[in-house]
Amino acid sequence: MIPGPFDNYNSTTDFNADDEDLQWSYSENIIHVPEQETANTERDMLRHLVCGGFSGAVSRCLTAPLDRLKVLLQVQGNRQVASRELGIFGMFRHMYRTEGVLSMWRGNAVNVAKIMPEQALRFFLFEYLNETAAHFFPQLIQEHPTSFKFVCGGGTGLIIQAAMYPWEIVKTRRMTSNMGVFTIFKELYPWSLWRGAKPALIGVMPFAALELGLSRSLTDAYKTRFQTSEVSWGALLGVGAFSTTVAMGATYPYRLMTCQVQAADTTKTTPTCLQWARAQWNSYDTLGDKLRKGFYRGFLANAVKTVPSSAIVWWVYNYSQHRYDDYKGR
Numbered sequence: 001m002i003p004g005p006f007d008n009y010n011s012t013t014d015f016n017a018d019d020e021d022l023q024w025s026y027s028e029n030i031i032h033v034p035e036q037e038t039a040n041t042e043r044d045m046l047r048h049l050v051c052g053g054f055s056g057a058v059s060r061c062l063t064a065p066l067d068r069l070k071v072l073l074q075v076q077g078n079r080q081v082a083s084r085e086l087g088i089f090g091m092f093r094h095m096y097r098t099e100g101v102l103s104m105w106r107g108n109a110v111n112v113a114k115i116m117p118e119q120a121l122r123f124f125l126f127e128y129l130n131e132t133a134a135h136f137f138p139q140l141i142q143e144h145p146t147s148f149k150f151v152c153g154g155g156t157g158l159i160i161q162a163a164m165y166p167w168e169i170v171k172t173r174r175m176t177s178n179m180g181v182f183t184i185f186k187e188l189y190p191w192s193l194w195r196g197a198k199p200a201l202i203g204v205m206p207f208a209a210l211e212l213g214l215s216r217s218l219t220d221a222y223k224t225r226f227q228t229s230e231v232s233w234g235a236l237l238g239v240g241a242f243s244t245t246v247a248m249g250a251t252y253p254y255r256l257m258t259c260q261v262q263a264a265d266t267t268k269t270t271p272t273c274l275q276w277a278r279a280q281w282n283s284y285d286t287l288g289d290k291l292r293k294g295f296y297r298g299f300l301a302n303a304v305k306t307v308p309s310s311a312i313v314w315w316v317y318n319y320s321q322h323r324y325d326d327y328k329g330r
Contacts, residue, residue, distance in 0.1 A: 047324050048124040055316035056119030059309045060111050065104035066305030067111065068095070071175045073298035074259045088301050107174040110181055114167035118160055123317060126156040126212050150213035157208020161201055166193040168200070172259060196258045199276075203254025210247035215239055215314055230322055233315055240314030241307045248306055253277075253295040255302075 060067070072091055086094055095103055129152040134141045141148055161168075170193070173184045188195075218239045222231050231239075248255075257276050280294035292299075 043328070045124060045128065047321055048127050049120045051317050051320040051324055052123030053116040053120035054320055055123075055313045056115040057112050058316050059312040060115045061108065062312060063305055063309040064108040064111065065092075065095075066301075066309070067108075068104055068106060068175050070298060070301045070305045071172055071259065073301040074256055075172075075176050088304065091301075107171055110167070110171045110174050114164060114171060118164045118167075119313065119317075121163070122156055122160050122212075125159060126152055126216075129155055130216075146213070146217050149216045150209045153212030153216075154205040154209035156212060157204040158201060160208075161204040162197075165197050165200060169193055169195060199254050200258040203251045203258065207247045207251040207255070210250060211243050211310065214243035214246060218243065219314075219318070231318060233319065236315040236318050237311040240311035243314075244307050244310035245303065248299075248303060252299055252302065256295065256297060 069088065069091055072095070073086075073088070099106075130149065133148050133152060137148075166188075169188065170181060170184050173179065173188070174181060177184075179187070185193075219231055219236070222235055222239070223229060277295075281290055284290045284294055
């Protein structure tokens with residue numbers, strides 16, 4: 001009898017796949033993914049959640065005065081904040097003289113309560129989508145690695161914005177009024193909690209795609225260029241600042257419209273995107289005024305807050321991951 005190719009094969013014997021990173025075991029005709037690999041994946045996901053939430057809390061507490069300044073400058077076009085329209089330094093003086101130093105952190109508790117789960121889920125989803133795409137589309141990822149980072153960033157932004165939007169509108173109303181959080185919830189619940197959601201969802205996709213996609217691509221490029229696994233704090237801050245500046249400049253009109261709609265009187269009819277854009281265009285004569293006072297009102301104040309905030313988030317997120325690994329002995 002001619003021996004077959006499997007005559008000497010023992011079905012209970014473990015074997016290794018060709019890829020050294022994937023260790024498979026065979027027993028009773030069933031292929032199992034080893035428990036060690038699953039545990040590593042779970043630890044990675046936990047790391048993204050913990051480090052993402054921590055980075056958001058640190059950044060928001062450090063930049064809370066700038067965040068309130070940004071909101072007040074954005075909404076003073078349709079809500080009277082002071083007796084006259086103020087600039088950056090004028091608004092700072094107005095907050096300090098009329099409400100005191102602690103007023104600059106007004107609404108920060110709501111902000112931190114919102115930003116911690118938001119940033120945790122944001123980084124978790126971004127990394128998860130990247131890993132999932134690499135698993136199902138390895139060839140496309142290899143051919144277009146940067147493009148997929150932008151796609152995953154946009155998808156992450158859309159999901160997070162949809163999940164956290166009611167908190168965003170409560171935060172904005174808390175910063176621009178003296179009402180408490182529960183009073184605001186009672187006034188807005190249920191449908192006004194989604195006021196301005198359409199432009200917010202439209203604007204967040206390109207913003208998140210540019211911010212997360214650029215941040216990850218530039219960080220990976222730095223690691224490849226200098227053959228290192230740990231990027232310097234200066235480079236991380238620079239990458240975060242540059243990525244956010246590009247993303248904000250490209251999507252700011254949508255973000256401004258969302259903020260003004262959120263702060264508007266709930267008894268009035270909410271304007272559509274086209275109506276808001278037409279009103280801004282018709283309010284000023286020159287193109288410069290249409291952009292500076294209309295579509296990009298408060299842009300500088302927004303940049304003063306958002307750029308350092310995002311830079312701190314990206315630095316703390318990456319730095320804390322290394323410290324987390326050191327703590328876990330990985």
